[in-house]
Every structure is written in structure tokens, then in C-alpha cells.
Amino acid sequence: MNTETTSVALTAKRCVPCEGGVPKLDRAQAEALRAQTPNWTLSEDGRKIRREWVVRNFMAGMDFLNKVAALAEEEGHHPDLHLVGYRHLAIEIWTHAIDGLSENDFILAAKIDALPIETRKSA
Numbered sequence: 446m447n448t449e450t451t452s453v454a455l456t457a458k459r460c461v462p463c464e465g466g467v468p469k470l471d472r473a474q475a476e477a478l479r480a481q482t483p484n485w486t487l488s489e490d491g492r493k494i495r496r497e498w499v500v501r502n503f504m505a506g507m508d509f510l511n512k513v514a515a516l517a518e519e520e521g522h523h524p525d526l527h528l529v530g531y532r533h534l535a536i537e538i539w540t541h542a543i544d545g546l547s548e549n550d551f552i553l554a555a556k557i558d559a560l561p562i563e564t565r566k567s568a
């Protein structure tokens with residue numbers, strides 16, 4: 446698992462299979478990677494990252510989540526879909542195999558951020 450923060454953009458990387466046995470990122474490493482995905486927040490315990498969206502309508506949210514699902518399958522790394530509301534979405538990402546954060550989580554987050562989404566038109 447490549448944990449040092451290299452200059453290669455996260456979106457140019459691929460998630461690597463993780464069966465455990467690698468150290469989870471510490472808070473400094475997580476914050477360094479989070480600088481490349483500033484829309485995501487780090488959980489109190491430093492084990493997860495989270496992002497929320499306000500979307501145009503329910504189907505816009507579902508369309509987006511279906512794209513997220515296809516991306517996750519392609520990367521072999523999966524998010525937790527915490528909320529699918531009328532206009533609100535919340536996603537959390539963490540590496541279950543190590544019960545904490547790995548670079549995979551930030552690669553997935555960066556690729557999710559690059560997906561098209563219909564956010565709510567400002568009123």
C-alpha cells in the first residue's frame with residue numbers, strides 16, 4: 446500500500462486490493478491526503494472520511510449514487526451510503542479490512558468528486 450503522499454494525482458491512481466495486514470493511516474497522513482479531497486471531512490476518531498451533498502431532486506441523487514456504485518465496483522473499494530434523502534446524500538469511506546483509512550479511501554473520494562452530479566440550483 447503506497448502511503449506516502451506522492452505528487453501523482455489521486456484520480457490517476459487505482460485502488461489496490463486490501464485484505465488487511467497494512468497499517469491504517471495516522472492522522473497526519475490522513476490530513477495530508479485530505480488536502481487533495483477538501484470536500485471530505487475526517488471523523489473524530491480519524492478512521493473515516495465523509496461528504497454530504499444537496500442534490501436537485503431524488504432521482505438526481507439516485508443517478509449519482511448509481512455512478513458511485515459502478516465506480517466502486519470498478520475500483521474494488523466501496524463506500525458506505527449513509528443517507529439517501531429527498532435532496533440530501535451522505536457518503537462515508539473507510540477501509541474495512543484495517544478498520545481505518547488507507548490511500549484507497551482517498552482515491553475513491555477523489556474519483557467520486559470527479560463524477561457528474563445535479564446539485565440543487567441555488568434558490
Ligand SMILES: C[C@H](O)[C@H](O)[C@H]1CNC2=NC(N)=NC(=O)C2=N1
Pocket residue numbers: 461462463464521522523524538539540541542543
Ligand atoms: C479484496 C478486496 O480489496 C476487498 O474485498 C475489498 C472490497 N471493498 C472494500 N471496501 C472498503 N471500503 N474496505 C475494504 O476493506 C474493502 N475490501
